[in-house]
Amino acid sequence: MKRSFYVTTPIYYVNDLPHIGHAYSTVAADAFARYHRLSGDDVFFLTGTDEHGQKVAKAAAAKGLDPQTHVDRMVAPFKELWQRYSISNDDFIRTTEDRHRVVVQEIFQRLFDQGDIYKGVYEGWYCIHEETFWPESQLKDKNCPECGRPVELIQEESYYFKTSKYQERLLKYIDANPDFVRPDVRRNEVVSYLKSGIQDVAISRTTFAWGVPVPFAEGHIVYVWFDALINYLTGIGYLQDDERFKKFWPPVHIIGKDIIKFHAVIWPSMLFALGLALPKTIVATGFWTLGDQKISKSRGKVIDPNQLADELGVDAVRYFLLREVPLGQDGEFTHTGLVRRVNADLANDFGNLLHRTLPMIGRYREGVVPLAVPEPRKAAALAESAAEVIANFKADMEALDARGALTEIWRLLAVANKFIDSTQPWNLYKEGRNDELDEVLWGLAETIRLVALMTAPFMPTTADKIFEQLGLDAKPADQPYEDYLVWGKLTGQLKSRPGAPLFPRVELEPEE
Numbered sequence: 001m002k003r004s005f006y007v008t009t010p011i012y013y014v015n016d017l018p019h020i021g022h023a024y025s026t027v028a029a030d031a032f033a034r035y036h037r038l039s040g041d042d043v044f045f046l047t048g049t050d051e052h053g054q055k056v057a058k059a060a061a062a063k064g065l066d067p068q069t070h071v072d073r074m075v076a077p078f079k080e081l082w083q084r085y086s087i088s089n090d091d092f093i094r095t096t097e098d099r100h101r102v103v104v105q106e107i108f109q110r111l112f113d114q115g116d117i118y119k120g121v122y123e124g125w126y127c128i129h130e131e132t133f134w135p136e137s138q139l140k141d142k143n144c145p146e147c148g149r150p151v152e153l154i155q156e157e158s159y160y161f162k163t164s165k166y167q168e169r170l171l172k173y174i175d176a177n178p179d180f181v182r183p184d185v186r187r188n189e190v191v192s193y194l195k196s197g198i199q200d201v202a203i204s205r206t207t208f209a210w211g212v213p214v215p216f217a218e219g220h221i222v223y224v225w226f227d228a229l230i231n232y233l234t235g236i237g238y239l240q241d242d243e244r245f246k247k248f249w250p251p252v253h254i255i256g257k258d259i260i261k262f263h264a265v266i267w268p269s270m271l272f273a274l275g276l277a278l279p280k281t282i283v284a285t286g287f288w289t290l291g292d293q294k295i296s297k298s299r300g301k302v303i304d305p306n307q308l309a310d311e312l313g314v315d316a317v318r319y320f321l322l323r324e325v326p327l328g329q330d331g332e333f334t335h336t337g338l339v340r341r342v343n344a345d346l347a348n349d350f351g352n353l354l355h356r357t358l359p360m361i362g363r364y365r366e367g368v369v370p371l372a373v374p375e376p377r378k379a380a381a382l383a384e385s386a387a388e389v390i391a392n393f394k395a396d397m398e399a400l401d402a403r404g405a406l407t408e409i410w411r412l413l414a415v416a417n418k419f420i421d422s423t424q425p426w427n428l429y430k431e432g433r434n435d436e437l438d439e440v441l442w443g444l445a446e447t448i449r450l451v452a453l454m455t456a457p458f459m460p461t462t463a464d465k466i467f468e469q470l471g472l473d474a475k476p477a478d479q480p481y482e483d484y485l486v487w488g489k490l491t492g493q494l495k496s497r498p499g500a501p502l503f504p505r506v507e508l509e510p511e512e
């Protein structure tokens, strides 16, 4: 039976342009989506934009635009960036779309009808930047405890969702499903938050109008987070396409650690109330920081993913983001760190294997990759390493450990580069040891093919180019792992087509 894999990114606020932090969660989700497609699974990959709320309304007002015009303009740079970054999302959801509004309203009505939503008055603090209500006791130096910005005092009639009703059930669920929230540090944070006793959350606003109207209460709009979380349901056809919904629910959520409570406390409570299965897992990534500060446009510290792609190429940036730090940890983003890693891993390790092997096939075999060797002797150790790496690579990707998977691939690259040094194909050629030379060259080409297949989820364009250079006419994306990620499949006599270096070395600026 085919497995289903439904993966999501956060939907990003369109108050400003996308930055490298947004690219990070999107590239991570893309790599997992691509891996699962290659594994033969049915995949649905959703991303999109979060377009309501006070923060977006404020950004529109600052430009003198009505909110709808603003969001219609701001969605373009996100879509363009994802296209440029080879993001293979199956759908793109905008919370201002009709298909979403009707689902939000129906859910609001249903939870009200069944007694999970009730009317009250909210008196307390609100951080517009985080779009979060804060009780006075949680403020830090009278500011938002999350971002440190000033908060505003609000008092307004509000509908509440009975999050507290689901507290015990959620604690039990997390206890029974240790992988529900990853990594451990985030699960512990959620558990202690739940144990401290959670309050019901206000889920409607009356003091501004940019949101989904509450269906039965004039003047109320749905709180932006209640609205936004529902995108994960709308995007997969909830209440609109039963077949698709049944096939793909529940999802795997990739989010940043900043929004863990919304995803691991409020969202599961909403799903309990709706009688739906909870997400398979919620992976909270760490932050990229610049001089210890979170990268974010509103702090004036930004890294433009388009500029990085201009300089280094999309695949190099994708690789760096997923290789540099384990998914749950923070990482300091430096240009030097990025360039060093690209030079060491891509130009040296990866580039060397490719740009030593193909010219040797050119020189010694007129560019024709030798035929497969039925029982490799010289390449036996290489075959063994490859089999081991393939198994570990798959296990890591199944566990959503992108860095682990990449580290495995690089282990194989190291073995293959050493194999060239130890077998010295140039001497085999000189001494006329043709069978051995064929075996060595074939073994190297086979390793390159396997590496291309395994790197395809991370560096799709590069993987295509490697197949092209090896003389393979197929695309890696069309070669399912079950049939092709196996040592010995490179059988035909291929005419290789060496091309330009895939990863030119990047010079560091003198002051770096």
Ligand code: ME8
Pocket (backbone or CB within 6 Å): 009, 010, 011, 012, 013, 014, 020, 021, 022, 024, 025, 050, 228, 229, 231, 254, 255, 256, 257, 258, 259, 285, 286, 287, 288, 289, 294, 295, 296
């Ligand atoms: O929170 N490092 O949207 P948002 C790593 N609309 N990742 C980062 C990052 C950084 N410095 N900065 C941002 C929202 N991110 C809501 C989400 S979901 C139903 C609604 C990534 O535009 C990270 O994944 O503020 C974070 O969770 C997300 O962008 C927040 O994007």
